[in-house]
Amino acid sequence: MIILGISAFFHDSAAALLVDGELVAAAEEERFSRRKHDNRFPVNAIRFCLETAGLGAGDLDHVVFYEKPRLKAERAVATILSEVPHSFGPFERFFTHGGARQAVGDQIRETIGVPASRVLFVEHHLSHAASSFFACPFDTAATLTIDGVGEWATTSIGEGHASWDGTGENRLWLRETMHFPHSLGMLYSAFTEFLGFQVNEGEYKVMGLAAYGQPRYRAELDRVARQYDDGSLWLDMRYFRYHRSVRNGFHPRLADLLGMPPCPPGVELDPAAEGEAGARARRYADVAASVQQFTEDAVVAMARRAVEVTGHRRLCMAGGVALNGVANYQVLRRAGVEELYIPPAPGDSGGALGAALYAHHVLLGQPRRFVMRHAYWGAQATPDAVTRALDRAGLAYTTQPDPAALAATVADMLADGLVIGWFQGRFEWGPRALGNRSILADPRGPGIKDLINKKVKFREPFRPFAPAMLHDRAAEYVAGDGTDQWPTRFMLMVMPLEERFAASAPAVDHFGTGRIQTVAPETNPLFHSVIAELGQRIGLGCVLNTSFNLRGEPIVATPEEAIATFGRSELDALVVEDRVISRS
Incomplete structure (x- = not known):
């Protein structure tokens, strides 16, 4: 059974391919088109998936889309009509640009070349839930999906039951849903826009900025958004x-309520600065802290409700809000959850995989075989492609074919204070660089965070970096329980750091917390070896890890892109597979 899953037309279009229930390839379209958060039909990602498996369109048993376009169109029309005459913008956009969405089936048939009988559609929140539950190792679990909006649902609680041997029935269904326009994801995005950041891109920045502020505007926020004991949410529209x-997520009344104007897009906020600029940035940081605290409380309440409704203390989370690592850790602490699973791509791109998994296991009744234990499902460069790219660029390099020697060489460079672009194997599924398309540095350097933000990534000075640490030593470095939970493998939980570790590794310390990635030898042996070798030199089994890209660009996918990023930044060295390039 060969199934292709697709997500498209909102943001982060992607494709994922299952062969007999096992994931073979998955990638976001942006990695090929180089258009960040590309929402167009994922022709390049589809081509990559099929080529990886050595298949053609004629081999596909089914193509599955991650939502039901007709239901989404019904919601769009109903919303537009309910807001007349204020909804001319959405009305015009829907009827000008909505054709592709209304004719998704036609586009799939024409672009891929499959008959209508092979095209299936799965509801948006079921796709999200399936992307988590059918990738987790649990037999039964509660599911919680929180995002902006699917067809109508903005939050859903579900329940999953799995059959691994084929003797039972695979089931996944939604038990409770919250509907548009009352949406935690849209609330967070509205405040993302208020703070001057781009929606569906700047939410990470809000989370990072929040650590510099205090939730002084929580009372005002509670006036515009109300949380209930059952986890539901009501927004004062x-x-x-x-x-x-289609352009503004918040009304000017919000600025009046907060007593400050929205931050203009493009204005650099530096809450650590002195003078009026710093004071102004800290006021916006207080707004960020308020919406972040509200979000954490809401997510915890929703997770607690999921446990209550289903009776399961294993929870699978998905949807864009599941990328909020601070809230995820609070779920583990406060919601009565014993085991938590979040896939590496919980947002819309992951819906492509979820749609395929739901079709395979529920619609077609096939047994489970797959657990997503790592995130390395993207494209890989061949040795010849690496050689050609380096030769075209005119770069001198040394070759280290022995993995142990390569790990030792890289550890030496890191211990000497070099910042390294690291390109290995298949690129990651999801928005996080997890050791195959990463920028690496010694976590001890007190000025390394500012250096990388300013001269390598060219991004805001308040943005933190993640500590990637050896899985078996993580409990030494993290103050809270949960380093053995699945989200830490995918850098999806922000956890408190041990004071001694935080003092020793200031480059990855963000007000006493870190966005943890635990690295095990069975999932990424080379990256694990680099961290272990570095640990022998510096006394910490940890490395600073951030995505290999410049501000506003997708993570690099090819050797050419890695070389170009190296040339346009102040990286000290570049490692592409077994080739080592030093700027000196």
């Missing part, structure tokens, strides 16, 4: 415009 505007 007088303060928002995302239901009637």
Whole structure:
């Protein structure tokens, strides 16, 4: 049974391919098109998946789309009509650009070349839930999906039951849903826009900025968004415009309520700066802290409700809000959850895999075989491609074919204070660089964080970096329980650091916390070896890890892109597979 899953037309279009229930390849379209958060039909990602498996379109048993376009169109029309005459913008956009969405089936048939009988559709939140539950190792679990909006649902609680041997039935269904426009994801995005960041891109920045502030605007936030004991949420739509505007998510009343104007897009916020600029940035940081605290409380309440409704203390989370690592850790601490699973791509790109998994296991009744234990499902460069790229660029390099020697060489460079671009194997599925397309540095350097933000990544000075640590030593470095939980493998939990570790590794310390990645030898042996070798030199089994890209660009996917990023930044060295290039 060969199934291709697709997500497209909102943000982060992607494709994923299952062969007999096992994942073979998965990738976001942006990695090939170089258009960040590309929402177009993922022709390049589809081609990559099929080529990886050595298959053609005629080999596909089914193509599955991650939502039901007709239901989404019904919600769009109903919302537009309910907001007349204020909804001219969405009305115009829907009827000008909505054709592709209305004719998704036709586009799949024409672009891929499969008959209508092989095209299936799965509801958006079921695709999200399946991307987590059918990738986890659990037999049964509660599911919690929180995002902006699917067809109508903005939050859903579900339950999954798995059959691994084929003797039982695979089931996944939604038990409770919260509907548009009352949406935690849209609330967070509206405040992302208020703070001057790009929606569906700057939410990470809000989370990072929040650590510099205090939730002084929580009372004002509680006036525009109300949480209930059952985990549901109500928004006062007088303060928002995302239901009637394609450009502005918040109403000017929100600025009046907060007593400050929205931050203009493009203005650099530096809450550590002195003078009026710093004071102004700290006021916006207080807004970020308020919406972050509200979000954490809401996610915990929703997770607690999922445990209550299903009776399961294993929880599978998905949806864009599941990328909020601070909230995820609070779920583990406060919601009565014993085991938590979040896939490396919980957002819309992951819906492509979820749609395929749901079709395979539920619609077609096939047994489970797959557990997503790592995130390395993207494209890999051949040795000849690496050689050609380096020769075309005119770069001198040394070759280290022995993995142990390569790990030792890289550890030496890191211990000497070099910042390294690291390109290995298949690129990651999801938005996090997990050791195959990473920028690496010694976590001890007190000025390394500012250096990388300013001269390598060219991004805001308040942005933190992640500590990638040896799995078997993580409990020494993290103050809270949970380093053995699945989200730490995918850098999806922000956890408190041990004071001694935080003092020793200031480059990865963010106000006493870190976005943890645990690295095990069975999932990434070379990256694990680099960290272990570095640990022998510096006394810490940890390395600073951030994505290999410049601000505003997708993570590099090819040797050419790695070389170009190396040339346009102040990286000290570049390692592409077994080739080592030093700027000196």
